[in-house]
Amino acid sequence: MSITRRHLLLLLPAAAVAWKHVLAGTPEASPNYTMSQHWWGMLIDLTKCIGCGNCVRACQTENDVPDGYFRTWVERYHVSDYDIENPHVDSPDGGKKGFPPTKEASGKNFFVPKLCNHCAESPCTQVCPVGATFVSPDGVVLVDKKYCLGCRYCVQACPYGCRFINPKTETAEKCTLCYHRITKGLTTACCESCPTGARQLADLKNPHDPIHEFLKTHSVQILKPYMATHAKVFYNGLDGSVR
Amino acid sequence: MHAFKDSGHLFRLAAVFVAGTLLFLVVRSFLVPKSFGQYGHYRGAAMAETAARPVNFAGHETCETCHADVLDKKKDGKHAHVNCEACHEPLAKHADDPSAMQPPKLDTAVLCVRCHEANAAKPKNFPQVASADHSSGLPCDTCHQPHSPAISGGMK
Numbered sequence: 048m049s050i051t052r053r054h055l056l057l058l059l060p061a062a063a064v065a066w067k068h069v070l071a072g073t074p075e076a077s078p079n080y081t082m083s084q085h086w087w088g089m090l091i092d093l094t095k096c097i098g099c100g101n102c103v104r105a106c107q108t109e110n111d112v113p114d115g116y117f118r119t120w121v122e123r124y125h126v127s128d129y130d131i132e133n134p135h136v137d138s139p140d141g142g143k144k145g146f147p148p149t150k151e152a153s154g155k156n157f158f159v160p161k162l163c164n165h166c167a168e169s170p171c172t173q174v175c176p177v178g179a180t181f182v183s184p185d186g187v188v189l190v191d192k193k194y195c196l197g198c199r200y201c202v203q204a205c206p207y208g209c210r211f212i213n214p215k216t217e218t219a220e221k222c223t224l225c226y227h228r229i230t231k232g233l234t235t236a237c238c239e240s241c242p243t244g245a246r247q248l249a250d251l252k253n254p255h256d257p258i259h260e261f262l263k264t265h266s267v268q269i270l271k272p273y274m275a276t277h278a279k280v281f282y283n284g285l286d287g288s289v290r
Numbered sequence: 291m292h293a294f295k296d297s298g299h300l301f302r303l304a305a306v307f308v309a310g311t312l313l314f315l316v317v318r319s320f321l322v323p324k325s326f327g328q329y330g331h332y333r334g335a336a337m338a339e340t341a342a343r344p345v346n347f348a349g350h351e352t353c354e355t356c357h358a359d360v361l362d363k364k365k366d367g368k369h370a371h372v373n374c375e376a377c378h379e380p381l382a383k384h385a386d387d388p389s390a391m392q393p394p395k396l397d398t399a400v401l402c403v404r405c406h407e408a409n410a411a412k413p414k415n416f417p418q419v420a421s422a423d424h425s426s427g428l429p430c431d432t433c434h435q436p437h438s439p440a441i442s443g444g445m446k
Contacts, residue, residue, distance in 0.1 A: 051365075077341055097412045099405045101376055108380055109346045123411050149410035156411035181332035191336035227343035239347045242376040242405055243416070 077230040085185040086252040087224055088279030089238075090261060091160055093286075095245035098123060098158035102237035102246060103143040106162075109225060109236035116211045117141040118222040119162035119237055126288045127154040134288040159289055160246065162237070163188060163209040163222035164270060164278035171201040171210060171221075180219065186251070186279060187224045195219050206274045224248075251279070347375050348385035356388070360437055367438025368417075377401055377436070398430040 121142030225235035249258035328334030
């Protein structure tokens with residue numbers, strides 16, 4: 048679908064709202080945002096991921112993620128034809144600068160972007176001894192920097208390895224699903240910068256969100272479903288070798 | 291009445307207990323943040339604090355309010371759905387005040403290969419080239435227009 052003049056005109060009001068927030072410049076809460084009307088997740092279409100690393104770079108710029116730490120990263124899988132149980136996975140610098148040539152063209156080679164799965168039943172929030180991390184009413188797993196002790200329980204509890212301790216603040220840090228953007232009607236930095244549309248922010252409570260049609264018509268999986276985390280990052284085309 | 295003749299110490303004990311409880315409640319009311327428990331076992335205000343970060347990526351809808359001409363160029367090409375800031379880097383500062391910050395000129399020799407350098411792990415249907423063979427070092431925009439990269443009249 049290409050964008051016609053008519054579509055552009057329809058987009059203008061939304062853009063005006065978004066631009067107002069950009070123009071405001073100063074940080075602000077979002078007055079027109081009602082948490083109870085949203086339930087956020089993400090769709091990752093692995094058949095479209097080209098491993099360019101745009102998402103990793105965008106996340107680091109948007110969220111001031113320290114070098115060597117990642118709120119999102121991209122893994123490259125190599126699965127040989129006869130050893131599906133033992134894939135070879137690499138992720139040089141989180142895939143931030145893209146990937147070197149794939150040496151073994153035989154077997155299966157593909158990219159898997161990873162980020163916090165924003166589990167509805169998140170193990171990381173359940174182990175926090177002080178209530179510094181939680182699932183917000185709109186389904187985003189967040190860390191309260193002012194309350195976090197830096198005890199690292201949550202870092203260990205996450206089955207997906209999505210948390211780290213920020214070396215500067217000594218508090219737990221993770222993907223916020225760009226909470227400062229989605230509450231202003233924008234998409235996340237990684238989705239905005241993904242050139243192929245492999246990453247799509249999804250509002251599961253919005254009946255008009257294309258996620259519903261996609262979930263109905265595709266074989267979609269989540270990571271480690273046996274952990275009963277009720278993860279909300281949905282992968283299309285996920286290979287069985289992905290951990 | 292014999293049973294209660296020494297009951298004074300019980301009342302004193304009760305008074306100490308009540309005073310202790312009151313002191314605990316007063317101290318607690320100072321120590322526990324106001325918004326704690328508003329939505330659950332956490333500080334409700336933490337969400338607004340997280341949401342207060344400034345935005346770096348303006349979003350393509352914001353770009354398109356001014357740069358409709360580029361949108362026109364893109365709309366029929368292969369890059370129609372590639373958002374502006376995927377290549378041009380985050381530009382909320384520019385959107386905020388166009389004169390304050392000019393987007394840097396992009397070097398297509400570096401930029402295009404980020405996506406289009408051939409790699410066996412990329413989806414087979416994604417257009418890829420071995421850049422060294424393909425253009426022998428010439429920048430891509432010698433032949434391709436980045437906003438609509440197909441070479442007109444030729445191959446896609």
